Amino acid sequence: MIAPSTQFKQDAIRITGDDQRLNLIHTGMKKYEASRGVRQSAFKDWQSARQTAAEIKWDAINHLDTHLVEFADKLEANGAKVHWASNAQQARDIIMGIVRDKGARSIVKSKVMTGEEIHLNQALEKEGYDVVESDLGEYIVQLRHEEPYHFVFPAMHLARGEISDLFERELGSAPTDNPEELTMIARRAIREKYITADIGISGANFGVAETGMISITENEGNARLTCAMPNVHISLMGIEKVLPKLRDLAIFLPMLATAGSGQALTGYNSMYRGPRAEGESDGPEEFHVVLLDNRRTELLADPEQRDALHCIRCGACLNVCPIYRNIGGHAYGTTYQGPIGSVITPHLRGLQDWKHLSGASSLCGACTQTCPVKINLHEHLLQNRRNASSEKPVWWEKIAFKLAGFAMNRPALFQLGLKVAHLAQPLHGLVKGSVLDPARAWTKTRELPEVAGESFRDYWKKRS
């Protein structure tokens, strides 16, 4: 198997040369930027709202044990069944167990990023179950047998023509370049699934410890239908999603909408606390909540980066990230793309295999600036680099910096180096940009700056 870092570089080269794809991403992100700007400036004090949200999350995560216990106990008191999964295999086994137990055939899913994380669809499909993604973007990438391109906008890399071709091929629909018609084709295709599905699987944006509820944010209504129609509702959520109080949502729901998609509030924000209750007209007979660790506790154990678990998966850091905008989502090769993915993936899937994502950043800090819960994203990238280097040093890098340090600490030597470089520079033209060029990584696309004949130090010496 090709190493993730090699794959990443190959994909990055391919995508940075694909103008059509990049323009699609760029246009989409520009639209986001505009509406986000309007919504954020409508806040009387966005910075204080951020600080409060960050502090509520700090409390939630730093007392996670207490909140989790309350959350689970309340849910069970409400008639839900709570399951605990330490890893992906356990989570799949639990869900598969419920599905088998119910003799289910057909499953409808609303967007579940934790499901992507544990490769739930593949597991269910392997067992012969009919699984359909109901979120439009997820449905499109499912038909294409692809991973989501962006954990909030799963199909943002596709032009309408490509989607029309896909629907024509998979659903036999007539070609159209009208986004509304395309949406209606999907609406018709999925509608009967809600009614016939035996099981609905959802994720959760938040858990509420105080009342034992999950909260789901969506625009399309597919999650509401998924949680209303089938007889069994399973929600798969990461253990870090729990908030202490119900009223905390009063700040998190508007902030998630603003940062995530530039809306004042997302179309539907729904809270579920159990199966159909007495006196209610509908709802599932069973409600299962599967709590997933899957190495989140390893990230929790790192106080320096623990705040990465504050993430509400709004996707804002991807949207503003110049790296994401230039390489797109698939190049990351991760469930969670963009800066937050680059920060947490090394913790969830191994530092040495995924450290390249932390290296692939100019550390511009746009992610940290935009994050609604103030995660120190770009500094965590630096910390991942440091941790990777001290765990397993890259010998040539170490030597290079040792030598550079040696020279830098001896100004006379540094100056001598500059003189040599100045004299040798004309010779560089002979190999510039070729495989023999030691500076090829730079000179393939850029000219090198000229080393000045008279350095600043020369000027200073002359003066005094």
Next chain:
Amino acid sequence: MSERENILQRVREALRDPAPIPGSHHGESTGFPVSEAEAAPTISQWLPEVSESEAERFELFEKNSMDLRTDFRLLDSEEEVLEQLAGLAKTENWQKVAIHEGALTDRFRDKLNLPLLVTDGGYEATDLEQCDVGITECDALVAQTGSVLVTARSAGGRALSVLPPHHVVLVRRDQLLPDMPAAFTLLEQRYAPNYPSFISFITGPSRTGDIERILVLGAHGPKKLTVFCW
């Protein structure tokens, strides 16, 4: 040991070393994390502006409705509501109406002179799917966001307000709340600790931007949301 205990054990071990309070990035910390109790009254001060005046709150709800493509109709009397409801039934050629029992819905139910599906006490999903409209009450309107707050108890269950292609809300003027914190206070006062199994803030008709970030209404839920308020 159960998996629950395993995970909780790992969580407790992981939390042994304290983490810095957020915002301490380069010394800009406020020093203490606010408790939710302290935060609650202040949250309103940071969220988008809502006027003290009732008239302006209705204007805000109306403006938000326009942005969201919600058809908001602020009317003066029950008669006017009935008239306009009947008008909608006619122009949209409703064949069957889904509705629930309630203080407000009961006043209109039989005056529509249309076949009804009443969801209270259960229904067949395929029947509801064939209805042209779902008419519900709600717990409140939220001026700040243009939202309609519903619960399984106030709005006839989970599906009535999302499965039919048109969702019509009947609501009284005194149900308008200023902002999100007020909505959660209402939920707490009305239901705690025995909350309904389903609560939802409905903000506009169903929508998607998944194709080239272009807005399309009626992705899976209602294509139309009409709010009659009097």
Next chain:
Amino acid sequence: MKVTLFIPCFIDACFPRAGISMVEILEQLGHSIDYPEELTCCGQPAFNSGCWAEARDVAERVVDRLVDADAVVVASGSCGAMLHNFYPELFAGTEREQAAKTLASKTSEFSDFLVSKLGVTNLGARFPAKVTFHDGCHGLRELGIKDQPRALLAEVEGLELVEMEDAETCCGFGGTFAAKFPMISTAMGDRKCGNAGDTEAEFIVSNDSSCLMHIQGLLDRQGQSLKTIHLAEILASR
């Protein structure tokens, strides 16, 4: 005031005019300059590559030499951020922890020093040209420098500032990133050059020579006439 000027390695070697301009401006304002000749690098390349021990080898000398200065002015936003924000992290838990914090508190980037510390915006400069300003990320987000250079440019006689689209978006330099991921770095830089070109400005101005080195390298390779120039050079122009 005695101003201690920290001239980073690449300004010393490749862009001495930027440093010389700063000396001229500060002296014109009546300040005396202390230039620590024994310092060349702040240690950022090693720090950003995760080699914190190697970074400390270089940074220790900087801390020791500058900690007692009255005011430290750094000729680049990026190195300024290193001294101001990252030294306290780099030296956390070491014997220089307190010294690093002390140094941070007296360190400013050049334009910030002029505007925020000295309260000066008009330097009597004249530079008749249309320019656009590129906000270096470290200056912008780590040090909060956005209005200061614009306030200075607004007073330059004959100068017209046209803002480019995405002025706050990274140019793609990012230190060792530019060499480790040249394809991404170049794609980012191409966008920056395109946005700057769209303003029809003659110069891209910045307070960070490292960004300009990358941008100028791209422009030269593409044979464009657009030029880059450090803010200080404009402010010293007559």
